[in-house]
Amino acid sequence: EIMLCYPGTIAILYYRLAHSLHRLGAPFLARLISDIGHSLTGIDIHPGAQIGGSFFIDHGTGVVIGETAIIGQRVRLYQHVTLGAKRFPADDKGVLIKGVPRHPVVEDDVVIYAGATILGRITIGAGSTIGGNVWLTQSVPPGSNVSQAQMRND
Template sequence: MNSDFPYSGGSVHWHLGPVIDALRTSRETTHNIRHQRRVRELPSREVLRQVVDGVSAALFPTHYGRPDLNDESIDFFVGDTLTVALDRLVEQVRRALRFTPQGEELGEPELAERARAITRDFAASLPDIRGLLVSDVQAALAGDPAATSVAEIMLCYPGTIAILYHRLAHRLYRLGVPFLARLIADIGHSLTGIDIHPAASIGASFFIDHGTGVVIGETAVIGERVRLYQAVTLGAKRFPVDPNGALVKGTPRHPIVEDDVVIYAGATILGRITVGAGSTIGGNVWLTQSVPPGSNVSQAQMRNTE
């Protein structure tokens, strides 16, 4: 063993030489789990957290950036913060593209240019994303009698943070970097206890009250002005398989929730069913069949119909 190895003393004490050699063999040959058995570069969760923090500060400078900004300094702050965030993002996009079918075929110059194009498109979408997020905050202010101000909602409500992460992740998903979007979604999940797949489509004025334990699956479609409470699941009822028994991925298997629906705490809604516009789904309901617009579904009603 090389005496310059930083842990050589410990390696001698613990007889780690054979262990390190065996781990290398496992890593490089026997149990190689790298993408295509070769990709070593991975996106960084820490850098992505910095990117989301920077983009959030650019979207809402005094809430997520610096509270002492004024009319003279705010645009400079937004420009500088966004430049740093996008410079970090483009490298993460480049790394994530290696995990897409298209990226596997690109050379380094083409990969770098594709990453820059995606990052430019992402930046161009930020005003629209901000508009959606403002509608979400306004829905929370209108829908929660305990909410006293926009600032309270943006700084204290986990649902607001979860939706912010989702709006950013969803845009990156649509731009063709699903791995990166999934990482951002998981960071948001870790922060809030709210698990939203980045592919899920969510309309404006979305409000998650309390939030802990909410799960929204990959192919879920949620309309406008929808409100969810804690521990709601919009999940799959079953997982189709191909003739070889392997899971068929990407098929629509999660609910469609139309406009102006309220779903109370603990409700579980499974399968590609439709919850009609203006419906109310009561707490702890287990729903696996579509309901028409204007329905009012309670746990007692479900027991009577089964």
Template sequence: MSTPSSRHWGLEQIVAELRASREELHRTRHPRGIRELPSREAIVGIVNGLRAAMFPTHYGAPDLTDETVDYYVGHTLETTLRLLCEQVRRALRFLPEHAQTSELELVERAFEITRALGTELPRIRALLVSDIQAAFAGDPAAQHITEILLCYPGVLAVMHHRLAHALHRLGVPLLARFINEIAHSATGIDIHPGAQIGASFFIDHGTGVVIGETAVIGERVRLYQAVTLGAKSFPSGSDGALVKGHARHPIVEDDVVIYAGATILGRVTIGRGAVIGGNVWLTHSVAPGASISQGNVREGGRNDEPETGKRGRK
């Protein structure tokens, strides 16, 4: 009886057919050939480093003191931004506008983007603190800020999103998407890095939340699990391909609460202070201050007569 090592696997034929699939029949490679890909492992480390720099006593070294914390933050940022710069360089190569950019120019552009992100970290931290405070104020089960920072998946997802959105605006969409998908895998919360989200944002429980690319969310908005802010339709061009980038997701104004399982689709506006009840399906705008439940959704029309009633709390 022949041993496995002595059998012929037909590797020559398999390798040849895989090459034909890659190069001719089912090509997925970048049109300019093999490119260095961003590293998921490196990006996880970068996000962890940026979190540690912004919140060193929660995500940093366990033995920090008032005398050592600034040194730790500086050292962590130096290491992390160097790693980020390399990942930005790799990601930029996949943009059509950089297909012909020289390697020297690409390195310089990556440095400029990374430096710009570094300067935004204090602003991002301020936004995150507002999100953490919103979580503490909005969840009666929360005991203290440390619990929120270490345990709440909604805060983890929003932390990734704040960083990813900054990179998205700086012109590195591939890297931004990488960061959000890392959080998506860890939390079940799917936020596209293009979504614009105001201060004091809180996702309670979180699993199953979906926020689309062109969604605009105001300040002091609270979502519960399984909420979808999605697109109603996907228009295509004359060639049949989907039209990219047009505004197709909801606008949610300030002080809105959206309860578990609600689905809001299309470029509709949820007015300031509105409350959207659980499992509601909405494809039309809602007036400011309205309270919408399954029983009072009017299919296809605008709710211009706000319902009265107290806003529910957990």
């Protein structure tokens, strides 16, 4: 049931195959398989991303993981999480430079809740929790708990 009905598990299976092909020097085939997984699940994982074991995506629709993202062990993501780039660097002629690390590093044992957007080459320290709908563009140390600002009713 899990292998057939859970989109997060299905997306990870497609990613693992696509990542292997990407590392073997077959980027077109890797992107094709990645796109099939995206079409089936609504989860977009670039085959160049580096993802550790025991990775879990719960629900998953709308998850985006960029090409240079690095994800550690035992990381959990919920739906609509983006691990993206702030911008694509360009050379002095305006030509985009590919392959430059521009996506987040998520260390081991991190939980990222629904709707969080994490942008740029920042690090989410091990054991951190990132709350739902958080917009994050700065690194956080291990053990952090990041949530939206609370409104005061004085």
